[in-house]
Amino acid sequence: MPDIVRMQPLVRSRLDRSKFCSFDVEAIDGSTQPLIHQEARFLLINKGEGSIVIQGVRYALRPGAFVAILPWEITEVTEVLSPLQYYLLIYHFDGVNRLIKSFYNADNEPIDIIRMLTNSPVVYCDKYQTERVRECFLTLRDEVGVESTLTEGEAQPLSSVHVMNQLVELMVLYMRIGKNTSPIFGKKHLPVDKSEIFRYIYTHLNEKLTLKTLSHLFYMSESSISLYITQMTGLSFFDLLNEMRVGKTANFLLYTDLTLEELAEIMGYVDASHISKVFSARIGMKMSEYRKTYQKVNEICKFSESRDAYALVAFIYRHYAEELSAQKVAERFHISSTELNRTLMYQVEQNFEDFLNFVRVNRACELLLTTDRTVMEIALEVGYHNSKTLTRNFLKQKVMTPGDFRKRITLQQTKNPL
Template sequence: MSKIIQMQEAFRSLQNLKQICSYNREMIDCPTRCLIHQEARIWLIESGRATVKIQEQKFELSTGNVVSILPWQMTEVIQVHESLRYDIIVYNYEYFNHIIKSLYNIDNESFCLTGLLKKNMVLSVPEEKNQNFRNIVFNIQEEMGMECLLRERGNDATPYVINQVVALILEIIRWGEYRQRISERENREIVKSDIFSYIFGHLNEKITLKQLSNLFYMSESTVSAYITQTTGLSFFDLLNEMRVVRTLDFLAYTDLNLEELAEILGFVDSAHISRVFMARTGLKVSEYRKIYGIVNELSRIKISEENYQIVSCIYRNYEKPLTAKIIADQFHISVKEVNRILLYFVEMNFTEFLNDIRVNRARQLLIKTQRSILEIALEVGYLNEKTLTRNFLKKFAMTPGQFRNNTLEKILWEKTKVSES
């Protein structure tokens, strides 16, 4: 006869059976029997070491680990090396699954919350990153109180607590995805010659030797020496060479001005692109455009010109409610072809390219105007502030508000230094 496994009670709180989440502190100092959890929970390990089974997988838990357990998953503490102390958030999984999918999934992207959390049952988070988790858990504790103290702290969880629990769940997913990217990068066979493909594929970004060093697991000096020995060019000369080659076609097939081309191709500004172009070709941009325009008319090249016009069309109409389907219909091609063309010419698909333009425009408006973030979001083509914030975070690793504050502080500091000198 098989052994019956004990089931944990299906309550978040003994004080309020309707409560959707609760906070507590627990300690485990000896092995435990296998237990089925009817409610989802998150552990933030404060101290100690223990060997734990979760869904038949064995994990070594220690300080800084974040553990996510879903309803009807099983855990068993096999061995305790040092008493395990942890914060625990017990929450109604169905409720928060619905909240995240209906309110926070702005673009209706297809994702499975259960699958994402199953992939990240135990996370090992460095101290500097672990502070994010600690702050969220502390906020929940401050608002909810500690379950084991049996003190009344109001009725159901407040909207603030709900947001904090959502933030905790999303932080687990976010850190898990980051860890997966790191793992894939570490397991990938590094080929030196891929350096050139990577640079060419990311010309629109501000590529640095430090970035290449981290990606290809070589020191900055080794990367620089490899580029010079292979091409005869320095790192920065190679960047300029690649960008000039891309510039030639954009000059020939679009009417984008130099400021617009500088942004698309990764130059600092129009002066930079003019200087580099003149040094590499011996011609001014206007002279090249005039000469190549004549050649283009004689050869009647149409296909490539249309490809570049697609890029130009998106760039010039970014604030409108554009979709890949609208662009595809306008140029009488398929959505798949639109994405293929963009991946070739700007190294981004339609959504990535449109978001890149909008976020860059938003950044300029944050610096040059006092408009609210919502006003800026609407002006650059987003339907709400949250979508701008999410895409801004992806590119600049900070919110629009943080970017504006940091920029203003930097400007103020520079003015102070000038006045002092």
């Protein structure tokens, strides 16, 4: 059985979930493992040469390469001939897509952004085009800051409007550069790859999706599709479906005032009760609490003394098994949820949810090796509501299930006693 493919987190910013996009600068000097991206990305290659595989197709990376990655696409840097340095934007694709079609498309021109970016995920800019694209990236950097250095953008009037305008401009530049440089831009000219299954599911979440439907579309048996999904993600078909729906639901909670009934209808749930149950099980808090926690907070509180930051880390570490949420912990320490995440990033290089899950999963590892309790019992003891939530977070951190962890570590200890 092949190794499970890692999933990038379902966040645009580890500091502030409410951000529409985040900016960073990254550099790599070697090939990478395959990744499943839950959020959309734009990359602009500044230096270096190499190759990237997107949805099973190889593309050259060089200065001026402009890369568009959509949610639930699989990428892998397979070759680095000289160290690559690039700008990275992680952004809310559904928001940009709706914005272009609803407000910017005054002429009602037919626009299929998903198809264009799907069929042509890399375009190559000349010197003039590169500078225009780079200017958009740097403008966004000035607005939202730099993620890896915890640098905030300078506060400006109508910042969110400016951010969305720049993302729309980037999208327009991408499509124009592609159309002007390639006669086949936006046209599919290669066989369909199995990895397209993930993107198809993501773009049809409001429909009644079944393995039978996917079987007809991708010319694979239902069992083969089910096995492929599990091998790639560690999740069953229905768990993956819920994972994707919860991600989209979270964005609707942040950027709209839709009711639970309206969200249930949009996202393909049975009713408001169903969507509430699934969301709470996956995220660990009620939808109303999530919306309240991660909406923009106007006042930013600062720590007066560094000992408060250590007290915050200690509190989470000692109370991980309790019903904790970013909002509750932030209120306890009289700060905003954004400042809570910023403080944790400085102290432990993780935001609240990542750190809490890190502590819980590590404690679960101890219990798996030192007790004979079931996965469900361990899940409840470390603070999760069910075994699925533990398994989902375990997969993200350890890239294996709790059951596999217990078997593999036990086998290693038996063969190599210390």
